[in-house]
Amino acid sequence: MRPPLQTTVMGSYPQPRWLVHQDRLRGDGVPRVRHEKLWRVDVDDLPEAIEAASLMAIADQESAGVDIITDGEVGRESYFNHFANALSGVDRDRVGHAMNRRGGVADVPLVTGPVRRDQPIELSAAKFLRSHTTRQTKVTVPGPFTLSQLAQNEYYPDQRTLALAYAAAVNEELHDLAEAGIDVVQIDEPYLQANAEAARGFAVEVIAAAVEGVSAVTTLHTCFGYAAYVDNKTSGYPFLDELAEIPVDFVAIETAQPNLGPEIVKRLAPRAVVLGVVDLGREDVESVEEIAMRIRAALEHTPPERLAIAPDCGMKYLPRERARAKLTSMVAATNRVRSEL
DSSP: OOOTTOBBOOSOOOOOTTTBOHHHHHHSOSOSSOOGGGBOSOTTTHHHHHHHHHHHHHHHHHHHTOSEEOOTTTTOSSTTHHHHTTSEEEOSSOOEEEEOTTSSEEEEOEEEEEEEOOSOSSHHHHHHHHHTOSSEEEEEEEOHHHHHHTSEESSSSSHHHHHHHHHHHHHHHHHHHHHTTOSEEEEEOTHHHHTHHHHHHHHHHHHHHHHTTOOSEEEEEOOSOOTTTOOOOTTOOSSOGGGGGSOOSEEEEEOTTTTOOGGGGGGGTTSEEEEEEEOTTOSSOOOHHHHHHHHHHHHTTSOGGGEEEEESSOOTTSOHHHHHHHHHHHHHHHHHHHHHO
8 A cells, every 4th residue: 555645746846047047947938859058057067067956956855855756857958858859760950840838839859750769868867866865766757648749740640650659768768767766757748738639539548558567656747837837727627537547556637726626636536646736836835734725625535545745737947945945835734634644
C-alpha cells in the first residue's frame, strides 16, 4: 500500500536569475525549439552552472519537506523542447510551425524523418538528482500526444503514426530512468486539455504505449498551462474521464486555480490522483488551513493512499522566495491532515 498523502512538485522549479534571462524566460513564451539565448552563462560553464542550480532546487524542496522531489528541470529551456529536439528525425536547420494553445502560431520541431531516440536524453540529469538526495525522486518527460501536437509533420502519414513514434522514444527513456533508480516517472500532456478533439482520436493509445512495461511509479500530468500565461482556467477539463483508461499509477491535475470541486477525483478512479492544491497564479501564499481544507475535501471522495499532494503546475515562473513559501505551506497543510487520519 502507498504511503498516504505524499507531497511532490509537478516538475519545474524557479531557475536562478544568474542562470537565465528572466525577461526572456517570461516574455518569449514556452520555447518549443531550442532557445540558447535564454541562458546567461557561457556555454563552456553551463553544465557546472546547471549542477549548482539543481542543487539549489533539491535543497529548497528538501527544506520544505517535500517527499518526492525533482531537480527542478533547471537545465531545460522548457519542459518540452529539451527532449523534443534531441530526437532524430527532427530537422536541425529548419523549424516548423503549429498552433499553440492560445491560438497563435509557434515555432515547433519540424519532423522530416523517422523519430528515434538514439541516446538517453534526461538520464544524466536524473543520475545527478538520484546521487544528491536520499528522498524519493521524480523525472518528467513530455508525453507523446503533446509532442505530436507541437510538431510540423512532413514524414509520417498522419499525427497518430507520428505520436506512436514519439511513444516509442518516450518509452525507451522511461525504462532507462526507472533502471537508474528514479522512483516516479511522469509524462506531461498539457495538450490533452488544449486539444481534446484530437486527443479522443488516439491519445489513450499512444500514452499507454509510452508507459508500457515501466517499473517505476508512473504519473500522467495534464493541465491548463502555466499560470504566468493563463489566468482563466474556469473552462474545466474537456478530456478527463478518458484518463481512467490509461494504465498509469497516478493522474496529476490542477484544481486550485481553476477552482474545481474535490469530487473530480472520483472521475479518475481507478487511477490514484496527484491533486494540485496550490494556486500558482496567486501572489500571496495560501495559509496552511486553506490548503488543508482542500485536502480534506478531496479525502471525502478518495482514500488517502490514493491521493498525493502538489502545487497546481510547474513552478518555473514563480520568484524563488514565493515558490519556497508555497511549498512550505503545502507540506505543513499535508502534515496537519495526516495527523488527523
